[in-house]
Every structure is written in C-alpha cells, then in structure tokens.
Amino acid sequence: MAKYRQIREDLRALIESGEYGPRALLPSLTDLTARYRVARNTATQALKELEQEGLIQSEGGRGWIVRPRPRPRRHGIDRYSRSTWAAGKAILIAETASQGMVARQQIRELAEVEAPEVVAVRLGIPVGTTVWVRRRTTFIEDRAHQLADSYYPLDLVEGTAIRQVDTGPGGGFARLEESGERLDEINEELAARMPTSREAIDLSLPPGTPVVELIRTTYDISGRAVEVMWSIIAGDMSSFSYRFKIPD
Template identity: 55%
Template sequence: MTASGYTDARPLQVRVADEIRARIESAEYAPGQQLPTLDDLAQTYGCSLAVIRKSLDLLRQQGLVVTVQGKGSFVRERPTARRHGIERYSRSTWKNGKPILTAEADMQGHKASQVIRELAEVPAPAVVAEKFGVPAGTPVWVRRRTTLINDRPNQLADSYYELKVVEGTLIQEENTGPGGGFARLEDAGYLLDRISEEWTVRMPTGPETVALRLPAGTPVVNLVRTTFDTTGMAVEVMLATLAGDMVSFAYDFPIPD
C-alpha cells in the first residue's frame, strides 16, 4: 500500500484498456472513430507495443473496438436497440392489423423485417413440452424466423404451438395475415389473457454469432415467452435468442400487493 492508498493491482494491459474504455464511454473517442496508432498509444500510456496489443484484444472481447486489417482499430458503432416493454403486447396494436414486431419498431422509429427459416412439425423440446404440459418429443408446430432491425439480425425466434391449436390456421403458412400469430390465435377461438416471460443472459454459440452477426464479446439474451388464453391454457411458447447489444428493457407497472 502506498501513502496515497491501495496499490492498483490490475495488470498493466487491463489498466490501459480501462483508460481507453473510459475515453470511449465519455465519447472522447466517438463511435466509428479510428483510435491512435499502436505507437501513439504506447507513447501515451508509457508502455510497450505488446501491452497495447493485449489491451486492444480486451477491448475487442468487450465489443468496444473493431480492428480492420491494414487500417487500424476503430471504436465500434453501436447498433440501435429495440426496447421491450409491457405495452408491446397491447391488443389494440395487433387487433388493428400490425404484427407486434412491426408495430413496436414503427413506434421507435426503426424498420423491422423477418425471414422465415422453417415451418414444420417437430418434436417438442423439453422446455416447450413442460410449458404445454405434454411429454417431451410430442409433435408440435414450429415457426422459426430471424427478425431484423434496420437490416441487421437482432433475434432468432422460434414459436411453438400444439397441433390442435394451429390446424387449419395461417400460423402454418409463411404469411400469418393482419395482426400476426396473436390475431390468428384469437380468430381460432383462443382469447389471449396472460403472458409470462423468462430472461437469461449468456455468451453465444458459434452458429448464433454468425446468424446474428455478433462482434466478439457480445452476449445474447435468451427469452422463453409463454402465452396463455383465458382458460389458463398455454397456446404459444416462443424460444428466442436476442443480440445483447440490440435490446433494452423498459417496464412500467403497478407494484403488486
């Protein structure tokens, strides 16, 4: 311990990375701006080029810096996040003909689109089977799609339904029609009443990194969403993986008794 306080025990490359990160967070180094050269950074922080390289590696892993071969390192430009909140499920929205994704994006000034990856009868994964109250492996219907915000993939979303629920509905077709899947469930006689969401955060798999175009160090957010009708029956289970740098959460609700 020194006379002025505790000695900073962080390795030098961590201290340098933290100082550069502070400049990025304060916008001294703005999104898209090229960082000083390795030599300039080494001179600024009074360290070796090897330390600077390790510091930049840390910043790349944290998703703050990208390196372009032959050009240098740049502050990563932050993509626009889509906010998630309770109001996104308002019946007035999808009853008026807009799918939830499109309506939410429109309200936030974004452009939303989606690509259907699969429409098929598949064995129910364990978590889906548990929500439906059926044995794992029971045949169910799945709609797998990739959603995009401003042309960048932001979510891999797989919605599962019991076969008896979707038989003969547009949920089995690529185009679900005005209002999307929620509207079609109500058309089929399932009056929607309640939604349960479970969120977890983890690092992505290799295929998820590719599918969502994730920079190094970017986590993903897992969502398990269960939609119930007025009888308490689970009528849809969605398993989604969202790019962690493209989502934010904003909830406003009464405090429960």
C-alpha cells in the same frame, strides 16, 4: 502491472470517460508500441481484449475505433395490445415503426418437431410431444436482431395460416383468436448470457456482445398455454420495459 494491462486500462479509461466517443479512432499500433515501449504483439493483445469486451472494433487497414452502439429497440408491454394485432397489424412492424425503425422477418423453418424441455414444461405437455415450430430471424434496419422460435400445440395450428410462411394480418395472435382461443395473459422470462458460437454467427454479433434469452408464454382465458416463443436477442440492440401494479 503487465504492460499490456496498462495499455488496456488506459484505453478503457479514455473510452469509458467518453474522451474517445463512438467511432473515434484509437492510437495506432505504431503509436502504442512507441509510447509504451512494447512489442506489437503486446499492444495487439490489449486491443484484442477490449474487442472481446465489446468496447472497440477493427476497421481493417484503418485501425481500431470505439464501437458505436446502435439505438436499441424498446420492447414494451404495449406491443401486445389487442388493438394492434386484432386490427391486422404485425406486432414487430408496428412496434418498431412507432420507434422510427424499419423491421422485417425471414422464416428459417416451418416444421413439426419434438418439443424440447424448455417448451414442453411451459406448454404443459410431455417432452418430445410433436409440436409446430415457426423459426424466424427478425432484422431491424437490416441488422439481424432476434432468432425467434415459436412453438404451438399441433391441434391449435391445424388448418390455420400459422402453418404458412405468411400468417396473414395480425399474425399468429390473430389466427389463434380466430380459432376460438381467447388470449389473456403473457409471461416473459429473461436472462442475459454470452452467445453460443452459432448464435453469434446467426445474429452477426460483434465480439463482446451478450444476448438476452427471452421465453414468452402466451395463455388463453382458460389458463392453457397456447404458444411458447423461445427467442435469442442481440443485447446491444434491445431494451425491455415492464410496468405493473404492485401486487397485493
């Protein structure tokens, strides 16, 4: 085995076994070069690879530490309960508060845009149809957590606060129901992948952190798709849970 691989695997074993816990300081470069009789570049290569896998992080002059894992936000089906948003509470704020976390969101863009394919297919409209988009970044405990872009058919948002920065009490769901759309079902599609460079920057992701791509489609009682939220979520800050009846 190449020497750098040996160093990498030894350190990995110490971390995965828990012998080096969260925020533990790893042996210094000087220690590693002496113990394994290698050049500094060789030891650095081992550390860089562990960083890419999300196991360690550099603390500048202090050296390298085991990366602490934030406590994840749990995304449950219950966050969508009508009793929350119909009572004027924001879904994001209410769910995270129930987990002892403080969340906020920041609008990145409000605009009419051409529906991309992912959205058009789910809204049941031709690609390129003009739709309304709300792009926002959500933060939990002041770390960026989610890039959430919600797309709406134009006719549903005309004259509503969904076109405003502040959608008002209960948010978009409450405004859609006020306009006469009785909301009924949600479909969530999830997949995990590594972020693009842009997503890694926008979410301030440490190296070696995957994202969850979540596409949420909301349907009204007639079966019409009234909103598609296309969301990129920091993988190390999130878990998802779905409880359902076994279908017939």
